[in-house]
Amino acid sequence: MIGIVLFVTALLLLFVGYPIAFTFAGVSLLVGGLTMGLDLFEMMPYRIMSIMENTVMMAVPMFIFMGVVLQKTGLAERLLESMGKLFGGMSGGLAISTVLVGAFLAASTGVVGASVVAMGVISLPVMLKYNYHQPTATGIICASGTLGQIVPPSIILIILGDVMGIPVGDLFKAAVVPGAALILAYILYIIYLTRRNPDFAPPIPVEEDRWKVARSALFNVLPPLALIVAVLGSIFTGLATPTESSALGGVGALILAAIYRCFSLKVIKESALETVKVSSMVFAVLLGATAFSMVFSYSGGDYLVEEYILSLPGEKWTFLALAMLGIFALGFFIDFIEIAFIVVPILAPIAEALGLNMVWFAILIAMNLQASFLTPPFGFSLFYLKGVAPSSVMTKTIYKGAIPFILLQMTILALIILFPDYFIFY
Amino acid sequence: MRVLTQQLNRFIDLVGILCAILMVLMLANVFYDVVMRYLFNTVSIAMQELEWHLFAAMFMFGIGYTLKENGHVRVDIFFENLSVRKQAIINIIGTLVFTLPISYLILSSGYGYAQEAFLMNEGSGDPGGLPHRWIIRAVIPASTAFLMLCALQVMLTEFQHFIGAKEETEQ
Amino acid sequence: EKVYRWKLAETWGPNFPIFGDATKNLAKLVKEMSDGRLVIRIDSSNKHKSALGIFDFVKSGQYQMGHSASYYWKGKDPNTMFFTTVPFGMTATEQYAWFYHGGGMELMKDVYDKYGILSFPGGNTGVQMGGWFRKEIKGVDDLKGLKMRIPGFAGEVLAKLGASPTNIPSGELYTALERNTIDALEWVGPSLDLRMGFHKIAPFYYTGWHEPATELQFMVNQKAYESLPEDLQNILTTAMRVAAYDMYIQSTHASAENLKQIREDYPNVKIQDFPDDVIQALHKANSELLKELSDKSPLTAKIIASQQEYGSAVRDWTGFSDQAYLNSFY
Ligand code: NA
Ligand code: NA
Secondary structure (H helix, E strand, C coil), rough: CHHHHHHHHHHHHHHHCCCCCHHHHHHHHHHHHHHHHHHHHHHHHHHHHHHHCCCCCCHHHHHHHHHHHHHHHCCHHEEEEEHHHHHCCCCCCHHHHHHHHHHHHHHCCCCCCHHHHHHHHHHHHHHCCCCHHHHHHHHHHHHHHHHHHHHCHHHHHHHHHHHHHHHHHHHHHHHHHHHHHHHHHHHHHHHHHHHHHHHHHCCCCCCHHHHHHHHHHHHHHHHHHHHHHHHHHHHCCCCHHHHHHHHHHHHHHHHHHHHCCCHHHHHHHHHHHHHHHHHHHHHHHHHHHHHHHHHHHHHHHHHHHHHHHHHHCCHHHHHHHHHHHHHHHHHCCHHHHHHHHHHHHHHHHHHCCCCCCCCHHHHHHHCCCCHHHCCCCCCHHHHHHHHHHHCCCCHHHHHHHHHHHHHHHHHHHHHHHCCHHHHHHC | HHHHHHHHHHHHHHHHHHHHHHHHHHHHHHHHHHHHHHHHHHHHHHHHHHHHHHHHHHHHHHHHHHHCCCCCCCCCCCCHHCCCCHHHHHHHHHHHHHHHHHHHHHHHHHHHHHHHHHHHHCCCCCCCCCCCCCHHHHHHHHHHHHHHHHHHHHHHHHHHHHHHHHHHHHH | CCEEEEEECCCCCCCCEEEEEEEEHHHHHHHHHHCEEEEEEEEEEHCCCCHHHHHHHHHHHCCEEEEEEEEHHHHHHHHHHHCCCCCCCCHHHHHHHHHHHHCCCCCCCHHHHHHHHEEEEEECCCCCCEEEECCCCCCCCHHCCCCCCCCHHHHHHHHCCEEEEECHHHHHHHHHCCCCCCEEECCCCHHHHHHHHHHCCCCCEEECCCCCCCCCEEEEHHHHHHHHCHHHHHHHHHHHHHHHHHHHHHHHHHHHHHHHHHHHHHHEEEEECCHHCCCCHHHHHHHHHHHHHHHHHHHHHHHHHHHHHHHHHHHHHHHHHHHHHHCCCC
């Protein structure tokens, strides 16, 4: 019972707006201290130490670093421009090239944010200028920018691998087909939309010489493609662990910066400082979640939830439905990091007890968490786009534009649930 | 008070730079270990252990720096629409009720934890591993003390915001 | 009547077979024998999140009891490592004799006293296998540069012969071996190796030298122990001894069954001994390292001497009993 009180109290207090990591830690201390005494918290250093020694999680800052450096090379901008010129002439072409660039960026970094911002700055004004249907334009940008979450390498897959005790390399492999399915679904949707209503995504006049554009596109694609092949290839062939390949990726990104002539001490310093901030944010949430799960499990909360769910009829389907709906609902308000660190540890043992394939379950969670980036009011991608979009684009438009893509995500999620054999390979 | 916050600011930024250096060192360390293993077929457990030492120190001290930089995620549906004064009040109360008490507990228990390793002169249990485990364990209390310092800085700054906003509304 | 509620932290995860059965068995025995007056709750590593924090947990009294292995504390105190097993040391039966009749328990008390911990044998795996290798070891030269996951003192012995011991988290072991991140690894023996699947990727399974009788460990916080009435103290020590014995025979049983399964389902796995010159080189390196350790502290020297003296005396008898008898079968 204490566990449930703790969970609900913490969740409600989040809305006050104090940083999530400290709210969770503080509420856990208040509730745990009052009901079980302070002795329990003597264990905190031991738990913190085991996080500090966690070499799997070491991949998180290094993949973030890789993403930040690539962002500083202006890779996204260059790709968007050349791809736009290459395909913009077709009806729906700019939209499709946005999805492709989104997918490409997704395979080269583990973080979202940067791609949404780049697309919001580059593609959106062009789309608006040529009278794209506004919600469609913003929806495509948010959804494509969010692909980084499921397409490996991905921070969330690393976190889920660690939390659920699955090799991260397996998760990366298993995410390839679902990620590709999502990309395909977006493209098919755009084609369908432009067939039905050509005004939604009109062609854009391109004056430059096609060959010249193609050549510069190639120059912009090949180096990062080599990086993607090196990083993902070394993981998939097993030449390197995900942590090792994240280091290869970080160094590779610096080499790429040198190729594009924007390598400098300043870039390294700024990237490293940005990485420190983002990863400290992630690990602070993990520490807060640790205090939470300590109190939660010592008060017997995990047994209570497990017993309750296992007592429900329908076995794994009831559990799956509850888990997926719960994560989806929480995704409206809190983001993937908290869900992965606080909610997933409660669900994972139950999934294991029910005999679910844990890799499959992890991919379902990761797919589901994609939606949390697009669901208002607290959707990272929406929020990023809102930050860079021209003021003529209303928040309501951005919210509305996300809906079809959330539905597409849910459709793919349902397909993976129903036909795992066609989607999950590792 | 302004001078104090400025000095604190500078110190915290300095630690932030230190974390950034640790970050780059960690990247170099892991990269070096990978290259050594694949190209020269040699493994050093000490270097392997150094990887997570750098990693741990980077994010543990980074937490305080990020607090000062206002980089920790919030649920800001309501928060972002509040006045500066109300935001300041939330930040001050949150620091007093949530951040400082848990930090104090981790600081005191972490101190004992590090001291234990020091008294035993604990080292790695693996061949060729790093000695002096107390150093990395001491990162727990040290970084928590730093976090409390950053929390203090945040409170001072927010207090100034509070006063400043009050004066503005009165004018 | 007063009910004592204790907590035990174990290094293993939940549902870890054999090792985890030992703690469940202990809790059950204690509860039944004490008629419910002493109840032990078991926290696996998924709960306390610090697999190798058991020593500190029990020392500080956060847990009254722990279940782990003494050689994990080598980094804290080198003398702790002798109470698990030593390369080329005694067999399980010989070692139990040493613990209970040859002064082993007293020496273990000498080591653990200063930490306020009581340490007891916690179940034996029997002889552990020398490990899974992707390439055949034909001579000492094949050990040079060999990247092997082999922790602790045995790793140091191998390193002396030019191998590179590495550290890989247990969850990554299979992938690391499959993808040549490491060339070899040791885990336990058929009893626990089968579920890890190493037989699918490494065709050479070598017999053991480095852990002839791995004894797990029950730890009890001394103050907590003293707070128990005398009858409960006796119940607890008896239950620990029974749980340890039960685990030893369970290991033997599981190893026999799983070995049979490996032989039947994976006939391509070659189970073999290391060549003589490798074993001799390992012997030599081991003796040298033990000598170096002896020079470091008088207590270390005392423990090593006790194990070696008792070991050779009891081995004389093993030679005339078990070994002579087994020879009649081959
Ligand atoms: Na990605
Ligand atoms: Na959301």
